[in-house]
Amino acid sequence: MPKLPIYMDNHATTPVDQRVLEAMLPYFSEKFGNAASRNHSFGWEAEEAVDRARGQIAQLIKAKSKEIIFTSGATESDNLAIKGVVEFYKEKGDHIVTCVTEHKAVLDSCRALERAGKATVTYLPVDKYGMVDPDAVRKAITDRTVLVTIMYANNEVGTIHPVAEIGRIARERGAVFHCDAVQAAGKIPVDVDRDHIDLLSISAHKIYGPKGVGALYVRSKGPRVRITPQMDGGGHERGMRSGTLNVTGIVGLGKACEVAASEMAEENRRLLDLRDKLQAGIFERLDEVSLNGHPTERLPGNLNVSFAYVEGESLLMGLHDIAVSSGSACTSATLEPSYVIRALGVSDELAHSSIRFGLGRFNTEAEVDFVTDRVTHEVKRLREMSPLYEMARDGIDLKSVQWKAE
Amino acid sequence: MAYSDKVIDHYNNPRNVGSFDKSDADVGTGIVGAPECGDVMKLQLRINPDSRVIEDARFKTFGCGSAIASSSYVTELVKGKHIDEAMTIKNTVIVSELNLPPVKIHCSVLAEDAIKAAIGDWKKHHEDGEPAAAEQRKAQEG
Missing domain, CATH: 3.40.640.10 (Type I PLP-dependent aspartate aminotransferase-like (Major domain))
Incomplete structure (x- = not known):
């Protein structure tokens, strides 16, 4: 480990x-x-x-x-x-x-x-x-x-x-x-x-x-x-x-x-392999996940993913031994999620569900495997706790629901 | 921002996660919040129609750790309480139990709203909505 x-x-x-x-x-x-x-x-x-x-x-x-x-x-x-x-x-x-x-x-x-x-x-x-x-x-x-x-x-x-x-x-x-x-x-x-x-x-x-x-x-x-x-x-x-x-x-x-400059070419290949492994691992093991950002014209170390029906900050809390960041800004007074993710046309709900993984020079393959396991486990656990996941599974269109916000 | 030990405990070991059958007349369901705001709480209460005491509770929450902890704590808090007493529960009780910081007070407000919404839903079936069940019971008793 x-x-x-x-x-x-x-x-x-x-x-x-x-x-x-x-x-x-x-x-x-x-x-x-x-x-x-x-x-x-x-x-x-x-x-x-x-x-x-x-x-x-x-x-x-x-x-x-x-x-x-x-x-x-x-x-x-x-x-x-x-x-x-x-x-x-x-x-x-x-x-x-x-x-x-x-x-x-x-x-x-x-x-x-x-x-x-x-x-x-x-x-x-x-x-x-x-x-x-x-x-x-x-x-x-x-x-x-x-x-x-x-x-x-x-x-x-x-x-x-x-x-x-x-x-x-x-x-x-x-x-x-x-x-x-x-x-x-x-x-x-x-x-x-x-x-x-x-x-x-x-x-x-x-x-x-x-x-x-x-x-x-x-x-x-x-x-x-x-x-x-x-x-x-x-x-x-x-x-x-x-x-x-x-x-x-x-x-x-x-x-x-x-x-x-001297290590860029080699390091980029390594990072791209790690990033693609992380991405593939998450997408294979979880349904209803979506990529934020360009599929190919993207920084080698970047992976930004929305996990539908799971709020980003609660996911970060579950990943307490992993430092990543979320596009959810539940701590701010406005409750508004990331302006960058929203600018992509992603719904507020999915913006709240986004996590950014930033791979770098000192990350290893063992870390990527560990993170893949932990993320998969936590998303599944939180979905079992999510009323939205339950409603979606029951065939309810979440967009048709009249929400009673505060 | 660090979470309080109690928030972490509820997050790691949430109490009473799950669902009751929504169509059960003894169950009141309250769904509050909105996905675009990053918080949705579903609170369900099983209420004894004769004693009007909350016998059991379940929750599901989409939201941050403090929102999950607030709803988990509320399921423990309301159990065994008469609905009139449960209706008087204020969010400040949740804030002090979980040591919520000012930016998380909205989570406790939402949990308070969820209690009121669930009891309101139950009352719809038992007071103004469908009195059939209650009347039938009275007839049997009489």
């Missing part, structure tokens, strides 16, 4: 890889210099480390070192990209095109600009697999559009958007293309030139690096993209992001990117 508890929530965060940790350790107390100290060896040592990391990150996304700006994480990268572009290009226009399943860091940045009267925003829908139609992007762009911001891959259902095509359309129409690649960079091949990406957000802790550090890629050529800084200070990072650099974190992010 595998060691418990099992961590299978790698979209939320990942453990720091031992190789990353070892690369970081000397930069805490031995090589502690400020990368901005230009006149002694302590500063030079730190600057060297930061530059090495810049190169490692650039290599992962096929960019140039000087195009990498360090931030505190992807939320800051998203805010800086979106608000920075809208502010810088305000003479040119004020329209943003994004989509309804974006991360809150993107959606709420857009909403903040709307509220402040600084931008108007088009929120594109997604299809039943969670994918944006590039043609809809083309139609949404106007002469006032300054920014298109669409994520590379979704954090809940794993669907990979046709980013290269969206990027090409934005480029043709002269809009800046920002891409939140938090779930994709380091997991699947990302190429800022092939994909026509102008700004790209990355987070370290999603790729076996430390929390609290991220990066923003800012295209320097063809075209050169400009952003207005959102933080005033010493003018670090070519004036785009002031603040003393988090050298240890940056070293960790760099090393995490290097490891991810």
